[in-house]
Ligand SMILES: Nc1nc2c(c(=O)[nH]1)N(C=O)[C@@H](CNc1ccc(C(=O)N[C@@H](CCC(=O)O)C(=O)O)cc1)CN2
Ligand SMILES: Nc1nc2c(ncn2[C@@H]2O[C@H](COP(=O)(O)OP(=O)(O)OP(=O)(O)O)[C@@H](O)[C@H]2O)c(=O)[nH]1
């Protein structure tokens with residue numbers, strides 16, 4: 248195994264920068280670049296101890312005064328000998344110290360290579376390693392809670408219990424298939440069917456957590472729609488906290504889609520403000536209306552804006568019928584200016600009808616509560632494990648497909664060794680998910696997403 252080095256702190260100026268060196272020669276590399284102030288040799292330092300001293304360049308000129316921290320294998324993040332040089336946090340300075348580490352025998356670390364080594368040393372499962380990246384990129388409390396429970400092995404345990412059940416079924420089947428003439432209790436198709444159906448339901452529950460994690464991570468694709476002049480752009484500006492969209496009292500002001508990401512409590516909304524929906528002879532506006540309808544089709548959340556000061560018009564009804572049963576909130580804007588709109592007309596179609604004034608900000612709290620209820624009320628318990636990326640979800644889905652095929656095979660009375668093959672595939676897919684039996688290529692792919700130094 249080589250000895251690797253990288254700057255583990257951000258690629259920016261800061262108070263302190265940490266250069267991490269890990270591998271069998273980590274302490275030799277450290278001893279070559281670092282001269283301790285107390286004169287005691289680095290090679291004699293115990294794990295979890297520090298020393299103050301100087302980094303010297305190849306000509307013996309001081310580069311910086313630093314703190315060296317020593318970790319002794321296996322008690323380190325990577326499980327290897329590790330030396331950390333904490334120097335002053337200049338970009339040029341930290342890169343110079345890193346270069347000296349390379350000159351002293353270390354190799355540049357690949358993205359995620361420290362964590363990959365921790366995985367290979369058995370310190371982390373693959374899902375736990377992935378959680379490290381989630382921790383780093385978490386943008387809020389809910390995301391942090393998911394990443395932390397992933398780190399604590401929640402997903403690993405949940406998947407592992409499914410793998411365990413599969414292994415028990417497989418060993419029953421193996422005994423039956425291999426020794427049919429012996430006095431082994433037969434595998435009852437009904438019992439097998441029931442076990443597999445329950446297992447499929449477990450996996451389906453795990454798969455459904457993915458959407459929650461994705462919503463926290465990527466935000467909700469949200470479209471603001473409605474007929475012209477109802478106040479869509481004013482709402483866009485209210486939500487984003489600045490004058491993002493042009494607002495006028497001229498119907499047909501917005502034409503192009505205006506996009507902005509905003510944070511609302513635990514939710515991130517990826518907002519698109521669109522052209523007011525109407526038939527118009529203006530070609531440019533008409534193109535805007537077409538795009539608005541397209542965005543409406545793709546959106547995960549529809550903020551359907553209506554004008555409280557006017558009764559529902561045909562364009563409003565057309566919008567309502569297009570929305571159908573999609574995830575949507577009816578917003579009755581301009582609540583400050585009167586109410587010609589009776590909410591009952593809308594509550595037949597929408598679970599939430601919220602009067603607001605985008606102009607004064609009235610009702611925004613209620614809107615936020617409605618959106619939280621819509622997206623987070625059936626949120627899974629982060630403690631129980633939330634899938635955090637596409638790879639994990641695809642593995643669960645593949646395992647579910649194998650199990651569905653096995654159930655179909657049992658029901659159509661196919662030979663049990665055929666069922667065994669399918670369940671073997673399912674078990675292998677779950678072992679790939681946790682990394683217990685992942686190929687080199689899968690592992691490479693996981694760590695390629697990481698940053699250098701992690
Ligand atoms: N300076 C520094 N801070 C850091 C890290 C690091 O590598 N260096 N980490 C890197 O991302 C995180 C901490 N991760 C670590 C994980 C395990 C061990 C460790 O020494 N494990 C031992 C002892 C465990 C124990 O005492 O229970 C072991 O596994 O045997 C150290 C850091 C965050 N902060
Ligand atoms: N009284 C009142 N007026 C509002 C409110 N929201 C918007 N308006 C006014 O309504 C007019 C239209 O607002 P916009 O936000 O441009 O409406 P829009 O839906 O984006 O219109 P288009 O882009 O043309 O489709 C402007 O004169 C706003 O000042 C509100 O809550 N109360």
Ligand SMILES: [Mg+2]
Nearest residue numbers: 479480500501
């Ligand atoms: Mg507008």
